[in-house]
Amino acid sequence: MDLQFTADEIAFRNEVRAFIRDNLPREIHDHMRRGYTARKQDTVAWHRILNARHWAAPSWPKEWGGPGWTPVQRMIFAEENLLAAAPEPWPANSNLMGPAVIQFGSERQKKRFLAPAANMDEFWSQGFSEPNAGSDLAALRTAAVRDGDDYVINGQKIWTTNAHWSDWCFAIVRTDPKAAKPQQGISFILIDMKSPGITIRPIISIDGYHHLNEVFFDDVRVPAWQLVGEENRGWDIAKFLLGNERIGIARLGRSRERLRFALEKARGQRSRGKPLIEDSGFRRRVAELEVELKALEITQLRLVSAHDKAHGDGKPDPLSSVLKIKGSELIQAASELVMDVGGPLSMPIWAQELEALTNSPEHPDWTTPSTALYLHLRAASIYGGSNEIQKNILAKAVLGL
């Protein structure tokens, strides 16, 4: 047993680290470090820089423009990227649509969609949840009815992240309302967001930002060749994607980045007559987080290493739910810590951009966005299969209850 990276893995990590350091635009880095989520232009710009090296879609094979990395390399890249406060390769493009089309799609779909997705020439969104199909995803009702060479789609999706930025949406829709089980009548389809009949309505989140949307489909015509895999077998693809997300799902890099940021800022905060970083209660809280992060780091190494041994095509390990649950709890705790370091200064909503323009900032530039990030990350234990659903998966698939 050896917990240390091999010389090759360390060399790879150093290569990734150096590349990010030398190529991540300063402005994006500073923006993310203050606690903001990536803007559209940040994600697009970084995607293109990464894609020039075929790094924008880390899980894809070389044949389709990916780097052909092993699971361990993918994990190292994901963590280094987050640790450096870089935007993530956009999950809808790189982790979801891409792997679904590579695994289940036609040649025509691969040729049409993969390269533009890797280069962010087309921004994708994910149309899964519906008002009455959240954790019970198979209850979805948005219908696709075959009509000549098209499917005609009617219904509604909700919680669609960045639909308002997206050119395309991959969605699961009901193609057989009479199927014996709800899971059996679902198909996976690719939808051009410029199609007539699509209406996007913004949902403003508790952080004050517009990330989420409702998307309405009113007689939207989608060419039949854009259906991925077989009709009525879309649930298999959805399940494949839920298991496929596991590398980097713990987002330890971002938690560590936030923890470092908290320590840096705690040096400048005064509490009870001395720097906050010297406060024993604060240090104890940091220690608890460090212990949890270390344990999860090793748990992740164990799972990814087992995945590596299976040459990356082993079945999804239900234990990856452990990564999702603990990873989301820790990134929430780390963002909470940054907010608390700011103290009362974390509560105002200051218009940082306006102050920057006048070049006379009166307030710390990180407290308002850090509080927004704390609010934003309350969703980390809800999306991608809520932590309660993950525990159901563990109870059934691992524990046999």
Added chain:
Amino acid sequence: MDFDLTDEQRQLADSVGKLLADDYSFDKRKGYLKQAGGSAALWQSYADLGLLGLPFDEADGGFGGGPTELMLVMEALGRSLVIEPYLPTVVLGGTAIRVAGSAEQRKRILPKLVEGGLKLAFAHGEAEARYDLSDVTTTARPSGSGWVIDGAKSVVQGGSVADLLIVSARMSGARDDPDGISLFIIAADAKGVSRKSYRLRDGTDAADIVLSGVEVPAGDLLGKPGEGFTVVQRVTEAGIAAVAAEAVGAMEVIQAMTLDYLKTRKQFGRAIGQFQALQHRAADMLIALEQGRSMAMLATMAPGIADKVERARNLAMAKAGIGRAARFVSQNAIQLHGGIGMTDEYAVGHYFRRLMVIEHCFGDTDHHLATVADAVA
């Protein structure tokens, strides 16, 4: 990075597992608990299987096993709640002799230990020292060519059944000074040694040991005079690694017992494992067990970290992490069992008490979290 076991390591785990599966049922263990030091026959079996010589060099009569081998053995001992003094003899006393013993001392002690004829105990902790390794008030003063030891040692694991004690005593310096501490090899029946034997909450043997005017010849000083503290640290690190692995074995068993109970116990007309509140608790136990297992792996590998500060920090994280996991898994194992989990005749409570003792060995969770907190920068 590599989590695979070699064929030899797998064979080792299998053979220990088989021995204990055959000879360490919960009922048989009740019999061993009636004998001081557990089963003499099984102690011999451990020797025959090579377990007592596992971590020692072949030149010293051992088998040259590494940290992973010891982890596998400790996990197996944890699964069966083995009460024989393997930890005090092989891990604690053994590490002290292995890292600090002269060629003569190793030759005198290790072959006999390896064949099962000698039990050791690490008599270091004192009643007021809590978990502070440098808090030693027992004294050693020169006398002729040797030393005279005076003081008292508290909660010495295996101390009641040991043949030889490894005793720490201060030659110079103030109470908490890491410098000035020396280690001595003292026969348990030496003149001036008195033992008050008892059992810990988990049924293992321990003792309070009083040393009054104990004369120790020069040849029984272990390591360099006044420089025993680094040896104490090495012994403690080995102890943390060992009990972390043992805790994983114990947690595996109570987690499995709890699952089994959830699947068979019926209330309200169905198996209680069908209730989501209990399913989620079981999932939380699994998460804690897996996080604990990761920390036991860290504890296993950490003593090999060359940088002293990094090594100490990693071991502190590992012990705090395993302590948290042990407490969560063991408390919930009793809770999910309900009343039967509270009974002495049922195994869960015995695992619970072993894990409780492990939490209080070599620094508890709060102690190690404080160490990690001290290192925050």
